[in-house]
Amino acid sequence: MKLIRWLIGLPLAAVAIIFAVSNRQMVTVELWPFPWTADLPLYLLSLGTLAVGIVIGALFAWTAGSHKRAQSRSEKRHQEIRIRNLEHENEQLKAHNERLTRESEPQRSLPAA
Numbered sequence: 857m858k859l860i861r862w863l864i865g866l867p868l869a870a871v872a873i874i875f876a877v878s879n880r881q882m883v884t885v886e887l888w889p890f891p892w893t894a895d896l897p898l899y900l901l902s903l904g905t906l907a908v909g910i911v912i913g914a915l916f917a918w919t920a921g922s923h924k925r926a927q928s929r930s931e932k933r934h935q936e937i938r939i940r941n942l943e944h945e946n947e948q949l950k951a952h953n954e955r956l957t958r959e960s961e962p963q964r965s966l967p968a969a
Contacts, residue, residue, distance in 0.1 A: 875899055 876899035883901060885894045896904075 872903060876903065 879898040879902070881898055882895050883898050885896055885901060886892070
């Protein structure tokens with residue numbers, strides 16, 4: 857998995873660096889209904905927008921998986937309780953088995969002298 861990440865990530869990083877070096881000219885950014893303007897390098901605008909999109913997508917994916925994570929935690933708790941109950945029952949059965957074994961052993965009497 858790490859190798860695949862490097863094989864994909866390294867070329868993408870190289871493309872991003874080449875893009876940043878090639879597009880250093882300033883652009884004016886305006887958000888129409890608002891009176892604000894900003895002069896930014898084109899690479900910063902493009903890569904910044906991409907980064908914001910990745911973060912928003914990750915947040916949506918994380919919130920979408922919250923139900924599954926909660927369900928998994930609940931199942932894990934139930935399994936741990938079940939394991940504890942079974943271990944307790946196992947100890948009780950072992951103790952009961954030892955008692956039965958001791959009771960069923962024949963009483964040895966001492967030889968008459």
